Structure formats: structure tokens, C-alpha cells
Amino acid sequence: MxxxxxxxxxxxxxxxxxxxxxxxxxxxxxxxxxxxxxxxxxxxxxxxxxxxxxxxxxxxxxxxxxxxxxxxxxxxxxxxxxxxxxxxxxxxxxxxxxxxxxxxxxxxxxxxxxxxxxxxxxxxxxxxxxxxxxxxxxxxxxxxxxxxxxxxxxxxxxxxxxxxxxxxxxxxxxxxxxxxxxxxxxxxxxxxxxxxxxxxxxxxxxxxxxxxxxxxxxxxxxxxxxxxxxxxxxxxxxxxxxxxxxxxxxxxxxxxxxxxxxxxxxxxxxxxxxxxxxADVAPFETMKLRMLNGSHSLLAYLGAIDGIETVFEAVSRPEFRTLLRRYMMQEAAPTLHMPDGVDLERYADDLLARFANDSLRHRLAQIAMDGSQKLPQRWLQGAVARLQDGHEVPCTALGLAAWIRYTSGVSLDGRQHEVSDPLASRFLALHERHGDAPEALVAAFLAQEDIIPVALTAQQDVVDAVTDGYRRLITTGLAASLSTL
The missing domain is CATH 3.40.50.720 (NAD(P)-binding Rossmann-like Domain)
Known part of the structure; x- marks a missing residue:
């Protein structure tokens, strides 16, 4: 109609x-x-x-x-x-x-x-x-x-x-x-x-x-x-x-x-x-950044390095829907402080329904642009808050591993893609210097303090999780990496 x-x-x-x-x-x-x-x-x-x-x-x-x-x-x-x-x-x-x-x-x-x-x-x-x-x-x-x-x-x-x-x-x-x-x-x-x-x-x-x-x-x-x-x-x-x-x-x-x-x-x-x-936008702003935009970025980097083109294609796969629900409810929602009446579980359900709109071709490459500017607000600040409360952030860690791979400009199956980011040349230099050594490469990316909070990299468990995630992605592929979650 x-x-x-x-x-x-x-x-x-x-x-x-x-x-x-x-x-x-x-x-x-x-x-x-x-x-x-x-x-x-x-x-x-x-x-x-x-x-x-x-x-x-x-x-x-x-x-x-x-x-x-x-x-x-x-x-x-x-x-x-x-x-x-x-x-x-x-x-x-x-x-x-x-x-x-x-x-x-x-x-x-x-x-x-x-x-x-x-x-x-x-x-x-x-x-x-x-x-x-x-x-x-x-x-x-x-x-x-x-x-x-x-x-x-x-x-x-x-x-x-x-x-x-x-x-x-x-x-x-x-x-x-x-x-x-x-x-x-x-x-x-x-x-x-x-x-x-x-x-x-x-x-x-x-x-x-x-x-x-x-x-x-x-x-x-x-x-x-x-x-x-x-x-x-x-x-x-x-x-x-x-x-x-x-x-x-x-x-x-x-x-x-x-x-x-x-x-x-x-x-x-x-x-x-x-x-x-x-009077105060902050709770709504943070909710959207961490739950909607954070989920979009997970789809962008994990999906793009596996050859998936759109949000609809990604959320049509059960393993991605499982990933997003776990990320939203276990890593993002617990960091939010919303006014009375805001149901975060319903918000997550509504987001998954919106992502599954079959009339939109929302390209992952569009969402993946400018990750160095977006990820601190979408993932990393929330991850620090979750870690300070004594909890793990496995979805965010795998997302960081996928982002690192994405910035190489090469997907998991060897296809090239454009990396549109103000720091793209810096990232390429890191890959050229450490590309054959996953531990050194991940360490070099996590040392970029203008992007990655020191409070995050001070947690050895997080460094290990990102490193393990990166190694799994390049050796066993996306499906096996998602299955570990």
C-alpha cells in the first residue's frame, strides 16, 4: 500500500x-x-x-x-x-x-x-x-x-x-x-x-x-x-x-x-x-549510541569482513540475532540509567525488528565509516563501565577484533574493500608493520590511546579476548568465532 x-x-x-x-x-x-x-x-x-x-x-x-x-x-x-x-x-x-x-x-x-x-x-x-x-x-x-x-x-x-x-x-x-x-x-x-x-x-x-x-x-x-x-x-x-x-x-x-x-x-x-x-537528553542519547549504534557497528565489522553487504542480510542469520541480543542485554543495557517507564528489553526487540526491515538496503560499508571516531562512544565507554562492575565484554572484544581486521582493507576471504576513516593511513601502517603477528598487531591497535581508553587495555583479560578473537577470525572464520559466544 x-x-x-x-x-x-x-x-x-x-x-x-x-x-x-x-x-x-x-x-x-x-x-x-x-x-x-x-x-x-x-x-x-x-x-x-x-x-x-x-x-x-x-x-x-x-x-x-x-x-x-x-x-x-x-x-x-x-x-x-x-x-x-x-x-x-x-x-x-x-x-x-x-x-x-x-x-x-x-x-x-x-x-x-x-x-x-x-x-x-x-x-x-x-x-x-x-x-x-x-x-x-x-x-x-x-x-x-x-x-x-x-x-x-x-x-x-x-x-x-x-x-x-x-x-x-x-x-x-x-x-x-x-x-x-x-x-x-x-x-x-x-x-x-x-x-x-x-x-x-x-x-x-x-x-x-x-x-x-x-x-x-x-x-x-x-x-x-x-x-x-x-x-x-x-x-x-x-x-x-x-x-x-x-x-x-x-x-x-x-x-x-x-x-x-x-x-x-x-x-x-x-x-x-x-x-x-x-530537560536531559543524556539517557536517551546513551541508550541509542550503545544499543542501536553499537549493534550496527558489530554488524558492520563482523559482517563486512565475511562478505555480507547489508544489515538485513546479517540479521537474517540466527547467529547474528543471537549476538546482537546478547550484546544489547548483557553488555549495553546494564550500563544505562533510564527514566521510569523505559523498557530496554522491548527496545532491543524493536531494534531487531527494525534491522529486519526488508525494504531497506542499509549497507554495512556505510555504517563502518569513521570507526575511529565512533567506537569510543558506541562500544568502549560502555565496556569500561561494564568491566568496572566486574563483568566481561566478549561481544565488544570480538567486535574490536573484527574492526582491526576491517581496517586492513582485506576481508577474511581476501577481497579488498575501502577503509573510509580519518586514521586509515595510520591503521594501514600498523598492519604493514605487524600483519603477520596477531599478538603484536592487536597490541599496537589497543595502544592507540586517542581511540582506546587506557582503562580498557589495563584489563589483561580484555587484551587476551581481543587477541583470541582476532586469531579465531583469521584462522577458523566468522561462524566459528560467533559460536564461541
Whole structure:
């Protein structure tokens, strides 16, 4: 059954700017805003979305389509809601264009951010887009892109740099700072965003940094919706439904957004669209990171090194479902402290059902990207808490072993794959140096203190479990390794 929802043509003021014009943003934050506009007719919260690094074609394609596109929300392969989104008013591109020119629309973006009508900036730039240390949370001031923003603050290349320059312009114009709402999968994402922006501002002007720190708002949030990268199969499916839209997005029907309610300049009435406005996002954020995202990463590394392509393929195998349930209920759930009424066992059941949605081709390679940035939040912090309570973490240990193998760029049967990670070259060097000696290789990876907490590697049982898991994977294969759990 197909249900069509057509967007009305309503002109809006731009009140929200989004940094990171990707599929997730188009299927999540933009959908909530579109529903708000359609329900209330409130025209103060039109959307400007900017791509900072790649895909100028998407920006230009949306412009050509009047910034309208479709989202296909699949409950399963037989039931879909096809929604037209019409809340986007402007799309911008600040990365390098086809000629190599940097920042085509940078000035337009900074001008837009300095407008008095813009009161909220949302972000989906991935963990690495904040340029924060995964362990300390401090700004990576020696990163070349951050160094460039410090040297040329009026021509920023990074999301923190763009925010600092825009806030500096607002301060000079006598305007209040906009609220900055991170929607990326990081613990304490609002406070981490504040750290990045304030620390970068301090490199430029201590008074500006103090102004941002004292007057700016950086609420935390938790977002949840499975949005796979589009494939030719997805576009063909939409074509069968009568939709010819190169900017369309396919996703699951489920969607969740939990936001810390701290918006001094005002906000849309998101709660009317099902958004949970709360005083403390942390429990929900940690639950999602450790149970959903942690499970996804287990599937990504263990499945990918065995030639499995999608989440659906993996969870269709009983041994993977057993692994995920054991991980969620024995290693992740006991580390969580949830409000009354949250049933973690039901949450685990719901996650397994969502993973088994046969309408989505959520590629493991997409989930496996940037593991060095993701694993501290998804696995390792929870593992440390579990170990401190005197318990073992065998699923996490096997996952770490699979991640180490994955970073070699070679699957268990010898097929090559791309390793998309900011530290990919470092990992390759470790494999080249220690590849024939599993104990030395695992030790070298576990010694990467900017990724692996010392509290984890101080436990010899954990080191032994990861080493044994790695050796089993490369000698007996995945099925035998899973059977040991």
C-alpha cells in the first residue's frame, strides 16, 4: 500500500540553517519541519541547508527542483508513505567545486547566518566534522583545516569555523547568538559542540569566546531514523511508484527526535510533531549510541569482513540475532540509567525488528565509516563501565577484533574493500608493520590511546579476548568465532 502526502506551496522566512545537507537531514530534521509547516502554517521556520564538503550536484539539483524533493518512508517492502517535502527555501555549497575553487557559496551562507531571522542552526556533519579528540573532547587545534580557520577566520572551511565567523558577525551587529543544535551521534553532542566553537573562538578573540560561552545555547539532542545511502534499486522502486526524483531519499517509517529544551531565541512547536522536548537528553542519547549504534557497528565489522553487504542480510542469520541480543542485554543495557517507564528489553526487540526491515538496503560499508571516531562512544565507554562492575565484554572484544581486521582493507576471504576513516593511513601502517603477528598487531591497535581508553587495555583479560578473537577470525572464520559466544 502506498500513501502519498503532497507538500503545499507556502513561502517561508528562513529561520533555521542546517549544516550538512545529506540524506539523513533530508529524511529527518527537514521532515519534522515540513510537518510543522503543513500542520500549523507557521512560516517563521523555513529552512536553508548547506553542504560544506561534497556533492555540489545535490545542491544544484535541489535548486533546479525548487528545493522540493520526496522521502519514501517504508514500514516494509509492501507499505510506504511517499512524502513531498517543501519546507526548504535555499541550498548552498561551501566545499570545492569542479574547478577546485573553495567556498562557492560561503559568503552567502555567512550572510544568511548573520540574519536576524535565523534563530537556530542545526548540524549533521558526522563526528569528525567537529574536529574534537574522541577521548579528551578538546578541539584538534593542530588539524590542518582548523589551523587554516585560525589563520583565515573570515574564510572558514570547517563547521566550527563557520559558526564562529557567523557568531562574530552577529555580535558585531548587536544581534543575539543563534541556538546551535547538534544532531550528530555523539554523547553530550551539545556540550561537545560548545567546546569546539568556544575553543576555536578563543584562538581568535577571548571576548568573543566569552560572549558565545555565556550567551549562546547549545542544547543536546538524540536523533534516530535508519536512512541508507540511495542505490539504483531504490530509484527504480520509486520510479515504479511514479516518482522520478534524483534528490529523493528512502528510509524506515520509524523516526525519533529527543531535544533538550533550551532555545532562548524561540523554536518551532516540535512537540506537536512527536518530538520529545526534555530537560536531559543524556539517557536517551546513551541508550541509542550503545544499543542501536553499537549493534550496527558489530554488524558492520563482523559482517563486512565475511562478505555480507547489508544489515538485513546479517540479521537474517540466527547467529547474528543471537549476538546482537546478547550484546544489547548483557553488555549495553546494564550500563544505562533510564527514566521510569523505559523498557530496554522491548527496545532491543524493536531494534531487531527494525534491522529486519526488508525494504531497506542499509549497507554495512556505510555504517563502518569513521570507526575511529565512533567506537569510543558506541562500544568502549560502555565496556569500561561494564568491566568496572566486574563483568566481561566478549561481544565488544570480538567486535574490536573484527574492526582491526576491517581496517586492513582485506576481508577474511581476501577481497579488498575501502577503509573510509580519518586514521586509515595510520591503521594501514600498523598492519604493514605487524600483519603477520596477531599478538603484536592487536597490541599496537589497543595502544592507540586517542581511540582506546587506557582503562580498557589495563584489563589483561580484555587484551587476551581481543587477541583470541582476532586469531579465531583469521584462522577458523566468522561462524566459528560467533559460536564461541
Amino acid at each position: 502506498t500513501h502519498f502526502v503532497e507538500a503545499p506551496h507556502i513561502a517561508c522566512d528562513i529561520g533555521i540553517v542546517h549544516l550538512g545537507l545529506g540524506a539523513f537531514h533530508r529524511a529527518h530534521q527537514a521532515v519534522y519541519l515540513a510537518r510543522h509547516l503543513e500542520r500549523s502554517g507557521d512560516t517563521a521556520w523555513g529552512l536553508c541547508s548547506a553542504n560544506l564538503r561534497s556533492s555540489v550536484g545535490l545542491v544544484d539539483g535541489l535548486r533546479a527542483a525548487g528545493h522540493r524533493y520526496h522521502v519514501a518512508e517504508f514500514t516494509d517492502s509492501n507499505n510506504v508513505t511517499l512524502r513531498e517535502i517543501g519546507v526548504m527555501q535555499e541550498t548552498l555549497f561551501t566545499g570545492r567545486d569542479s574547478t577546485g575553487q573553495q567556498g562557492r557559496d560561503l559568503e552567502a551562507l555567512l550572510t544568511r547566518l548573520a540574519s536576524s531571522k535565523v534563530r537556530i542552526v542545526t548540524l549533521t556533519v558526522t563526528e569528525k566534522g567537529y574536529f574534537l579528540s574522541p577521548t579528551s573532547g578538546n578541539l584538534l587545534v593542530e588539524d590542518p583545516m582548523i589551523e587554516a580557520d585560525i589563520a583565515s577566520p573570515d574564510a572558514p572551511q570547517t563547521a566550527p569555523g563557520i559558526l564562529v565567523e557567523a557568531l562574530a558577525r552577529r555580535r558585531a551587529a548587536g544581534l543575539s547568538p543563534f541556538t546551535v543544535l547538534s544532531c550528530d551521534n555523539m554523547p553530550d553532542n551539545g556540550r561537545r559542540t560548545r567546546n569546539a566553537v568556544v575553543q576555536l573562538a578563543a584562538q581568535r578573540d577571548s571576548e568573543l569566546a566569552d560572549w558565545i560561552s555565556h550567551r549562546g545555547a547549545f542544547p543536546c539532542s538524540m536523533v534516530d531514523r535508519i536512512v541508507p545511502a540511495m542505490t539504483e534499486t531504490d530509484f527504480a522502486r520509486l520510479g515504479e511508484l511514479g516518482v522520478d526524483d534524483p534528490n529523493a531519499v528512502v528510509c524506515e517509517a520509524f523516526s525519533q527526535w529527543v531535544i533538550e529544551d533550551d532555545f532562548p531565541q524561540g523554536r518551532p512547536a516540535w512537540e506537536a510533531e512527536g518530538v520529545e522536548m526534555v
